[in-house]
Amino acid sequence: SGGDRIEVVRSALVRDIKLAPQNIPLDILYEDEYLVAVNKPSGLVVHPGNGVRDGTLVNALLHKIGTLSEGSGSERPGIVHRLDKETSGVMIAAKTNNAHAAMAAAFANRSVEKHYVGFCFGELSESHGRIDLALERSRRDPLKRTSSKNGKPSLTEYWLLRYRAGVSAIYFKLHTGRTHQIRVHCSSKGFPILADSLYGGGRERLMRVAPLDRPFAAKVFKSFSRQALHARYLSFIHPFTGLRVHIEAPFPEDFHSAMIHFGDHDLFRAPPGLTK
Structure with a gap:
């Protein structure tokens, strides 16, 4: 999820x-x-x-x-x-x-x-890391979750498997299982899940990919009509x-x-x- x-x-x-x-x-x-x-x-x-x-x-x-x-x-x-x-x-x-x-x-x-895999926009600064951000339901939009000091503890571990032309392939291990956890954690760090328009990974994000990288990023983006996230294992x-x-x-x-x-x-x- x-x-x-x-x-x-x-x-x-x-x-x-x-x-x-x-x-x-x-x-x-x-x-x-x-x-x-x-x-x-x-x-x-x-x-x-x-x-x-x-x-x-x-x-x-x-x-x-x-x-x-x-x-x-x-x-x-x-x-x-x-x-x-x-x-x-x-x-x-x-x-x-x-x-x-x-x-x-x-x-x-x-x-x-619990292991997930996904495609994200952007290149991660570390090949392996953890995102430790507490999450709660957004007061502005009840469909969304947001990071908050008062939220529930949430921990995602990630590995960058491959980066190419504006798109990263990432392997995730969930240490907690909050609603939208991976999606919010990735978005909060500036690498939203591809085609996840709810959390900043939609077409407008594709248009911010560097012009030389955009043709490749667009091909990967167009593979998905939903967020590029799969519960693998x-x-x-x-x-x-x-x-x-x-x-x-x-x-x-x-x-x-x-x-x-x-x-x-x-x-x-x-x-x-x-x-x-």
Whole structure:
């Protein structure tokens, strides 16, 4: 999501929504009797609410899996954490209430390893660094998050994998999972996620790329109709087997297209020294 939120509360706003199973294609990455992991496509909302009544990941899971946990309330069965609508990549859902409680605790105590990849505008001054900025909901725009001394502690680690002509390919490790975390952290440091118009990575930012660099940056930019962010990898200790589970989400077409422009299909291999 640039961040996951742990789901343990009920919302009064969507009580009237009847959750119907819907036959929406799903790419299942992992499944056992307790958990299921999917490669969420960009554009798919995770659960109903905020005016969205159906056509969500929850509706798809109900059709594909059937019974899901109720740890987040009956409106969000199975949902332990979330990805933003336009962020693609690996997401875990719980089938049983015990599995839900265990995974919610794992996300809360930060024992789940979460890696993302993305393209940003600009060249980072360091090849490896951390962004430690507390975040809260923006008072001016409730859809946005902003950095604030009084916000929730938020920590993103990043590695610059490649820079070319105004665009950086970056590998991220989330140490916390706040809403829009990567997107706000990158924007606050002056390298917004490509095509993320909410946080300064839209077309107007493309026009500020140096003229000699702009043709290449424009090609990469045009690969995306959404923010260029993908939840690549998730790892955790299985709550019932005690074994470590590793889940990697294949890249969607827009990322493949952008990687072709960089001339490297292996552009986002994990940095040396980062455990996977």
